[in-house]
Amino acid sequence: MLSDRAVTWIVFAAVLYLVLFVGGVGLIAMVSGAGGDPDDPVLVARGAVLYGEHCAACHGTNLEGQPNWETRNADGTFPAPPADETGHAWEHSDRQLFEVVRFGGGRFSRPGVKSAMPSFADELESADIWAILAFIKSRWPEEVRKEQRTRGLFSGPHLH
Numbered sequence: 001m002l003s004d005r006a007v008t009w010i011v012f013a014a015v016l017y018l019v020l021f022v023g024g025v026g027l028i029a030m031v032s033g034a035g036g037d038p039d040d041p042v043l044v045a046r047g048a049v050l051y052g053e054h055c056a057a058c059h060g061t062n063l064e065g066q067p068n069w070e071t072r073n074a075d076g077t078f079p080a081p082p083a084d085e086t087g088h089a090w091e092h093s094d095r096q097l098f099e100v101v102r103f104g105g106g107r108f109s110r111p112g113v114k115s116a117m118p119s120f121a122d123e124l125e126s127a128d129i130w131a132i133l134a135f136i137k138s139r140w141p142e143e144v145r146k147e148q149r150t151r152g153l154f155s156g157p158h159l160h
């Protein structure tokens, strides 16, 4: 039989292991900023509705973006790019996509480029933004999703 002391140590070690493991996973998720699981159907359905209300006017009801989105407008802005795999949203990490939506495109523009991508900080909660990103990512083919997952915190800092 195990002594009481041994049992206490085993329980202690198990609790310590659990705390470190859960904390570690949480920390990794925080640092990498990963969120918006495209395999979560409830989240994706919520994101689809919010996308229709807030994003479709510019990025298209079918995520197709605006015509000639790679050609600069006369006012120095660019038209809205597609949000599907034919655009370049997938080149950015989850965290960066989140920040573009939250703070607007201006924060990531190259010098001299004006951004027509508005900030949604006043309109959308963080959870709403993640739901929209889950919906957008759910529309990408698996190989594009795989590639996007490799994008780090600092990859593709500029939008154009």
Ligand code: HEC
Pocket: 051, 054, 055, 056, 057, 058, 059, 077, 078, 079, 080, 081, 082, 083, 087, 088, 089, 090, 097, 100, 101, 105, 106, 109, 114, 115, 116, 117, 118, 120, 132, 133, 159
């Ligand atoms: C008024 C038009 C407009 C609306 C509304 C809008 N966007 Fe944008 N968005 C743009 C433009 C234009 C860009 C291109 C970036 C730039 O020129 O700075 C952009 C860029 C982005 C990007 C960067 C990735 C890329 O492909 O360059 C993401 C992500 C994005 N938008 C998501 C959203 C989401 C999500 C919503 C809704 C919550 C939204 N946008 C609403 C105009 C808009």
